[in-house]
Amino acid sequence: MHIQEYAALDRCNTLGLPTKARYLIQARCLEDVREALVFARTKQLPLIPLGGGSNVVFSGDLDAVVLRMAIAGKSVVSTLGEHTIVESGAGENWHDLVRWTLSQKAYGLENLSLIPGTVGAAPIQNIGAYGVELKDVFHSLQAVDCQTGGVVCFNRDDCGFDYRQSIFKGSCRDCYVIISLRLKLNRRLTPRLDYADLRDKVEKKALNRELSAELISDVVCDVRREKLPDPGMLANVGSFFKNPEVSASTVQQLKARYPDLVAFPAGERWKLAAGWLIDKAGLKGVREGAVGTHKQQALVLVNHGGATGQDVLCFSEAIKARVHARFGVLLEREPRVY
Structure with a gap:
């Protein structure tokens, strides 16, 4: 486990704020997370999990152990009836996961295209866009208990999802480190076009292309790029x-x-x-x-x-x-x- 001391986090948060962490550790597997928890306890410092840094504001330097989540891997767990269960490591890029699920003909994430950040952060925030929230496709997640180091499984009801909210932002804040996520997706596309702006653009584009999840995803990306600045540019x-x-x-x-x-x-x-x-x-x-x-x-x-x-x-x-x-x-x- 590689440990950096007084590590600059300027490139680890999309606001580009100048910040240093007392210690920075990259977690590529479950054992890295467990070792980081022991290290933080030894140093008597809080542990802060960090994904893509797209939903944080660093108010100053962090006297803490920052754990950069880099647990990778995507797989189809099962295909039962009308649904496909997929699993992803917490360190995977969210948008990459969305596009990968579409390539597997597993549908339901197309409206959540181009949302920045990592997979592990998605359930914390209960990310949502254009009438769809993560809770709509959530199956379960695995997380490490910060006190015991044990792995705990959470189903949808356990997570207490609400608008941009979950227990991981509320009653269980700082209690767990999410390491993997499972999603229950559809084998048949059921477009969610409740937002008029999105529906109009999809219908216009579908005049020249067959309506598909990929088309919806492309339009969502176009709309987001029109309305929201690219963090890499601004x-x-x-x-x-x-x-x-x-x-x-x-x-x-x-x-x-x-x-x-x-x-x-x-x-x-x-x-x-x-x-x-x-x-x-x-x-x-x-x-x-x-x-x-x-x-x-x-x-x-x-x-x-x-x-x-x-x-x-x-x-x-x-x-x-x-x-x-x-x-x-x-x-x-x-x-x-x-």
């Missing part, structure tokens, strides 16, 4: 705030003032489009020093170069304050802060 962590949930009465009050309010039902409550709120508050495309909101998507905070974690956090708090003052709605940060 540092960011994608959507910085969750879409806030409010009551139906709050929606009615806001619609009376803002007829163009973007809101959609979520069970007994409603979700507001956080990007619309930020845009309407006059904060789309603004910049404060090295930090700003993206000119095409107000929900995305970007590092124009040279920003620190504190710069990003201060800017995000200013956005929250402006939106709350105007709409009476409190935004919640999506990425985790260390």
Whole structure:
């Protein structure tokens, strides 16, 4: 097990924030994870698992053992009836897994194409896009208990999935290190085209190509590239705030003032489009020093170069304050802060 001391993490987080870890270890297998846990305990330091770094904000240097997840491997576990069970190591790139499942004629992930990050991070966040969430195709995962080093299996009910939420962000935060994920996918394509923008683009492209999961995936990639900046070109962590949930009465009050309010039902409550709120508050495309909101998507905070974690956090708090003052709605940060 190779251990780096005072390791720079600038290239390990998509916001490009200057950060150093007291220790950095790369985990390529289960035993690496176990050894890293023992090492962290010996040094009396917390252990921080890190995937692609696409959903974290480093507020400063980390006096911790950072475990870079690199457990690889993809396989078809079984094909039963209408479903195919696939398994992936936590260190695999998420988008690569999506495209691989389509090549195996296993469907259900096409709407989740081009979401940055690794497979192990997907259930923590319960990633979602265009009407599909990870929980919709989740089968199970394996994780290492940080106290005992034992391997624990979690099924869907165990994970407590909710909107951008799971027990791994809540009651079991920092208790487990996810090492593998299983997904229950469909052998027959059932397109999920609930979003009008996506449906229109798919229908237009399908005039010249047969409708397929690959076509849907391609369109999702096109739409994401149009709306979201490439972290390799402009540092960011994608959507910085969750879409806030409010009551139906709050929606009615806001619609009376803002007829163009973007809101959609979520069970007994409603979700507001956080990007619309930020845009309407006059904060789309603004910049404060090295930090700003993206000119095409107000929900995305970007590092124009040279920003620190504190710069990003201060800017995000200013956005929250402006939106709350105007709409009476409190935004919640999506990425985790260390």
